[in-house]
Amino acid sequence: MPEATTAPPAPKVTLWTPFAYSVFRAIWIAGMVSNVGTWMQNVAGVWLVTTLTTSALLVALMQTATSLPAFLLSMPAGAMADLVDRRRLLLFTQGFMSVVALGLGALTLANGISAYGVLGFTFLLGMGAALNAPIWQSIATELVPRQALPSAITLNGVSNNIARAIGPAIGGAIIAYYSAGWVFVLNGVSFLGTWAVVYFWKRQPTVTNGPAENFIGALRAGLRYVQYSPAIYGVLVRTFAFAFGAAAMWGLVSVVVARRLHLSSGHYGVMLSWLGAGAVTGAVLMGRAGSRLTFNQRVLLGVLAFVGTNTALALVNQIYVLYAVMFLSGIAWLMVMTSFSTTVQLSVPKWVQARVISVYMLVFQAGLSVGSLVWGELADHLSLQTALLAAAGWMLASTLLAFPFPMRSAEGLNLDPAEHWPDPTTESPIDPDDGPVLVMIEYQVAPADWAAFHQAAEQLTRLRLRDGALRAGVFADVAVPTRISEFFYVATWGEHQRQHHRFTREDQVVEGRVRRFHRGPEEPRVTHFLAFPNTSNVEVATPIPTLESQR
Structure with a gap:
């Protein structure tokens, strides 16, 4: 009898595994160069406003000017990323940002700003x-396998934070010796480099099953998915509080740096560089020991670290102590943000991924803007120290959110389409x-199983609503109580066809728990049932008539 052979164990995924995939590697390098330009731009923009005005509010509004567009455009951008070719959208966004940065540089060099x-x-x-962010965040799932996705997300964070470590220092030096205008010009050139890499990316066309979604329907589907996904909803609450x-x-x-410590732009750039260096260090530490901490623990530690950050910025006067504080803050920042991002991306199937990411980014940017x-x-109205200490108090209070909104691990979920429903x-x-x-789905359920069946059916009802139903529930036949019918009500036939393809292997497990209570011979x-006669498309839930309303 031949000896049984076993498959060799899969290679262990490390932080560096995604670099084995050439397209990911090329896009990562291009993205890092662009991120360096972006952080140079951030330093130059904030410092230029700081020198052009005496208002702390206008300086703080630079963060709002960066974040508010995400609040306005994240959802439309996510819907477009799920509906149209992501490569073409990336080419448009990179080109647009290049033109804007070059225009700002030209005006600044001409002293016309x-x-x-x-x-x-x-x-x-x-x-x-x-417009760019939901696409950029979601393409990692196309470039690396699912098991390497957490490492890819962490490396994307490393890219941004290496840029944060390098960019502010370069930007500060250019401002000190030349002009902020040259920083803006270099940022515009960095976008052109990313545009070139994306242009040569031969993306595999996406195959979609079922009728195509329209733009408004896609927006609603994304919001509905978030509404009926407790794990995603909890991440969003924690994200807003942290941001x-x-x-x-x-x-x-x-x-x-400028008003309390009376230091130069170079010190401001070094502060941000220490923050970026801490984030890069945090990625390496998480790669080695991150598995020992749950996402919930990582976020909690990061929030507590930022309590100390805001307190130190309010009270500490020694710049070298603040450098160390910013280094630790960088570790905390990467730990929290990769925990949020990884949980979101691993918790949603591909058909709605960019839309859910866009909601996550919208909530994050809304937190930063507000x-x-x-x-x-x-x-402006009280004092700088009061504002920073109040922020520290907010962060401390937000640690209590870990109890009602815990972070759930999503690494073991199977979100491939089940495709088990017959047409x-x-x-x-x-x-x-x-x-x-x-x-209508009719079950035969013994009275002894009613309580357990109801509990399982509630989870299935949430999935129906999440995937497109406007109304769903369970009814018992008053004449034959063992005959129980599940129902869900969908706006159109096309939307129901899309439901068939949205149901995942993980959802199939929930459906299986319900079906186990069925005692019928078949x-x-x-x-x-289709509305008779046919009615116009219904996109919002409408009340179901009751017996009393018909009297």
Whole structure:
């Protein structure tokens, strides 16, 4: 008898595994160069406004000008990234940001720019970044396998933070010896480099099953998915709370350096460089010991670190001590942000990934925008120290969110399409826009199993609503109580067809728990009802008539 052979163990995934994939490696390098230009731009823009105005509020509004476009455009950008070719969108966004940065550089070199002008150009760059970000975040899933995705997300964070370590120092030196205008010009050139790499990327075309979604429907589908996904919802709450408190550091650190410590732009650049160096160190530490900490523990430690960051910026006067504080803050920043991003990307299937990422980024940028405005107003009307200490208090209070909104591990989820639902039998072809559609699934459930069946059915109902149903629930036959019917109500026939392809292997497990309670001789009976006569497309939930309303 031949000896049984076993497959060799899969190679261990390390932090550096994604670099084995050439396209990821090329895009990562191009992205890092562009990130260096972006951080040079951030330093130059904030310092230029600091020198052009005496208002701490206008300086803090630079963060708002960067973040507000994401609040306005993240969802449309996410929908477009899921509906159209991502490569073409990247070419457009990179080209747009290059033109804007070069224009700002030309005006600055010609001494034709004001503080409000810098804010305006920063807002335009923020628009480009908002359109670009969901696409850039989601393409990692196309470049590396799922098991290497956490490492790819961490490396993308490393890219940004290496740039944060290098960019501010380079930007500060150029400002000191030349002009902020040259920083803006170099940033514009860095976008052109990324444009060239994306241009030569031979992206595999995406195959979609079912009728194509329209833009408005895609937006609603993304929001609906988040609404009925508790794990994603919890991440969003924690993200906003963290970003709101961390905005005090990002929005006011230049004011601390210039107004409280009376130091130069070079010191401001070095402060941000220490922050970036800490983040890079944090990536290496997480690669070696990150598995020992859960996402919940990582976020909690990071939040507590930022309590210390805001307190130190308010009270510490020694610049070298603040360098060390910023280094530790960089470790905390990377630890928290990669935990949030990894959880989101591993928790959603590909069909809605960019839209959910866009919601996550919208909430993050909203926290930064609102936080910058609030802490800037406090600094202007009370004092800089009061604003920073209030932000520290907020961060400390936000640690309590770990109890109602814990971070759940998503690494073991199987989000491949199940594709196990057979196409409904129809007498004649049905137009995808016909509807509404009512789907009934009939079970035979013993009275002793009713409580457990109801609990399992509640989870399945949430999945129906998440994937496109406007209304869903479970009813028992009053004449035959053991006959229980699950129903869900969908706007159109095309939307129900999309539901078939949205159901994942992980969802199939939930459905299996419900079906285990079925005691009939045959499989549960599935019936489809189309509105009679056909009605126009219904995109919002409508009340179901009750007996009392019909009397």
